[in-house]
Amino acid sequence: MKKEWPVWEVFIRTKSGLDHRHVGSIHAADGKMAIENARDVYTRRKEGVSIWVVPSKSIVANNPDEGGELFEPAMDKAYRHPTFYELPEELGHM
Amino acid sequence: MELVKELSENEKIFEAKIEAGQNIEPKDWMPEKYRSTHIRQISQHAHSEVVGMLPEGNWITRAPSLKRKVTLLAKVQDEGGHGLYLYSAAETLGISRDELYEQLLSGKAKYSSIFNYPAVTWADMGAVGWLVDGAAIMNQVMLTRTSYGPYARAMVRICKEESFHQRQGYEIMLTLCKGTDAQKKMAQDALNRWWWPSLMMFGPRDEESTHTEQAIKWKIKLKTNDELRQQFVDQTVPQATLLGLTIPDPNLKWNEERGHYDFGDLDWNEFWNVVAGNGPCNKERLEAKRKAHENGAWVREAALAYAEKQDQKAFRVAV
Amino acid sequence: MMKQAQLQYLLLLADNPLILGQRLGELCGHGPSLETDIALTNISLDLLGQVRNYLQYAAEIHGEGKTEDDFAFLRLEHEYRNVVLVEQPNTDFAWVIGRQFLFDAYHLPLLNQLATSKDSQISAIATKSLKEVQYHHRFSKEWIKRLGDGTEESHSRMQTAIRTLWPYTNELFTETEVERQMKELGVGANLQLIKTEFDAYVAEVLSEASLEKPADVWSKAQGKEGIHSEHLGYILSEMQYMQRTYPNMVW
Numbered sequence: 116m117k118k119e120w121p122v123w124e125v126f127i128r129t130k131s132g133l134d135h136r137h138v139g140s141i142h143a144a145d146g147k148m149a150i151e152n153a154r155d156v157y158t159r160r161k162e163g164v165s166i167w168v169v170p171s172k173s174i175v176a177n178n179p180d181e182g183g184e185l186f187e188p189a190m191d192k193a194y195r196h197p198t199f200y201e202l203p204e205e206l207g208h209m
Numbered sequence: 210m211e212l213v214k215e216l217s218e219n220e221k222i223f224e225a226k227i228e229a230g231q232n233i234e235p236k237d238w239m240p241e242k243y244r245s246t247h248i249r250q251i252s253q254h255a256h257s258e259v260v261g262m263l264p265e266g267n268w269i270t271r272a273p274s275l276k277r278k279v280t281l282l283a284k285v286q287d288e289g290g291h292g293l294y295l296y297s298a299a300e301t302l303g304i305s306r307d308e309l310y311e312q313l314l315s316g317k318a319k320y321s322s323i324f325n326y327p328a329v330t331w332a333d334m335g336a337v338g339w340l341v342d343g344a345a346i347m348n349q350v351m352l353t354r355t356s357y358g359p360y361a362r363a364m365v366r367i368c369k370e371e372s373f374h375q376r377q378g379y380e381i382m383l384t385l386c387k388g389t390d391a392q393k394k395m396a397q398d399a400l401n402r403w404w405w406p407s408l409m410m411f412g413p414r415d416e417e418s419t420h421t422e423q424a425i426k427w428k429i430k431l432k433t434n435d436e437l438r439q440q441f442v443d444q445t446v447p448q449a450t451l452l453g454l455t456i457p458d459p460n461l462k463w464n465e466e467r468g469h470y471d472f473g474d475l476d477w478n479e480f481w482n483v484v485a486g487n488g489p490c491n492k493e494r495l496e497a498k499r500k501a502h503e504n505g506a507w508v509r510e511a512a513l514a515y516a517e518k519q520d521q522k523a524f525r526v527a528v
Numbered sequence: 529m530m531k532q533a534q535l536q537y538l539l540l541l542a543d544n545p546l547i548l549g550q551r552l553g554e555l556c557g558h559g560p561s562l563e564t565d566i567a568l569t570n571i572s573l574d575l576l577g578q579v580r581n582y583l584q585y586a587a588e589i590h591g592e593g594k595t596e597d598d599f600a601f602l603r604l605e606h607e608y609r610n611v612v613l614v615e616q617p618n619t620d621f622a623w624v625i626g627r628q629f630l631f632d633a634y635h636l637p638l639l640n641q642l643a644t645s646k647d648s649q650i651s652a653i654a655t656k657s658l659k660e661v662q663y664h665h666r667f668s669k670e671w672i673k674r675l676g677d678g679t680e681e682s683h684s685r686m687q688t689a690i691r692t693l694w695p696y697t698n699e700l701f702t703e704t705e706v707e708r709q710m711k712e713l714g715v716g717a718n719l720q721l722i723k724t725e726f727d728a729y730v731a732e733v734l735s736e737a738s739l740e741k742p743a744d745v746w747s748k749a750q751g752k753e754g755i756h757s758e759h760l761g762y763i764l765s766e767m768q769y770m771q772r773t774y775p776n777m778v779w
Contacts, residue, residue: 118510118513119306119307119509120509120513120561138366139293139363141563142306142561142563143563144513144515145512145516147670148512148563148674151567151666151670152563152566152567155563155566156293156294156563156566176236262557262565263557266557269554270766270767271766271769271770272770273601273770273774274601274779275596275597277779278576279573279576279577282556282573282576283573285569286556286566286569286570289557289562289565289569290566293562296562331770391774497558501557501558501559504560504621505559505560505621507679507681507685508560508561508564508621509560510679510681510682511679514678514682515673515677515678518677
């Protein structure tokens, strides 16, 4: 069975930004490639950007569903991707 | 006796979120139908972006000026990026990138039929940007409000980048129409070939369209196919007039009563044939992607092998 | 006379990224992965941006209403000043990476020197291009290592590509009359200095990638003098097609 390049989550802090924000994911074979791919796809060569890439399988996330009293709150590995997205600021301008 | 089905707790929570206009996120419980519909919808969208790189990509080496060359390159690159955002969103639903490619290359998955038409002159770059991206934008703006979180967020990102695509296409047409007779002729010819396929982008007639109700509930659709098609015609006719071009529809006429343009019937035989795989470029497009994927296998394997070796080296050093 | 030499030097600087950018443009949509497609397109975009800067300057110097496009699209084969290395085809991904790696190993030191050129416009263009080329340099280095030290197949393909492309590297350091003049004026780069850096860097990376550095071999590449390989004719046919078929029009 052919192996594919693992998934990495991408976090970007813009020059004027305060924190790294989750922007999406990319596939890459190693960390260096992940940074390069993230840069190519998510920053289009913007200056002064800080990029973090994390293998998706390393992300640990909680289960934020409401009605939690009916479920066992579980510290769980993210299914594939984390759920603590921030809404992109662009949404405000739409 | 009618069996009354009790909604499970999960379904209640899910339905409540949909009602309240809240996003469904990857870790939320969702009906299997929701998951499979979204995998199909999002991946089809992703495949369209990626296959869409081909008709335009083939003009990069022949662009008539340096400025046109770089803007076309940037546009095609954007489309690749959009494909990536969408594959990422689809993957959150529990399917791998390789599986998605398998579906595309085997012919199992669909992509927008418009890309099965050939881009044969430079003016096609204008027509495609103006009409095809124009039609795509109409759908895309709707989707920024769609219920599935990762899909909505990918669409916000895409919409932000998309407006340059349509403007670029229209500007190419404008330049041609203000140019020589040969250029005007080229522009009119491109419009003649891309007009009807662009209308077909909105899908079958409403009466032949399945799943519309569900799509509207889950906010994959806000308007019906025919509504969008009408909107597209209404907004595009004045744009063509401005260019001094004639839309190739003898039945196109402003209807004062309706407040819309009446337009001719589409060739539905062509529509269904192209969807079924008999379009001018269906086989070519898939063959190109298949070749790229197969020829690239050794590269992808090498990158993985190298990464593993590096990991092992690091481990040995640490130990 | 000085103006002629200056013009020729600008064309020499522009033509390498022009032809290389053109070759990379052929790959769009056909790469081994979507991510790689985007990366290679990025490089092509960067290079073509540099071309525009050089050719706009050249047009300014030439005067008589000439434009960047006149230089890009309307010269004859023997008037192009690119090295034969960048004409080499996209045979497979190892060739693409090999060609890129060898060119970047020359391009980065070249721009570092040009950043202090006595010609302020050349120095500005070079300075602006440096960040981009640093990125290309890193990209091609990492891929040489991945392919050289990946699988047996990738190693074998990468070795073949390097061995076949190697003779074309000589030309990078063969000083033409124009380059000599520009060097002496403090406008152009010193190729010997570039060669020293190139040799050390290439030896280091190839070794890291467990690739054998080919022995130096004689070659008759003279692209900088306008004597090109058979590839350039086809490249230009495609590139110049619109401007030749529809002359004197605005696009």
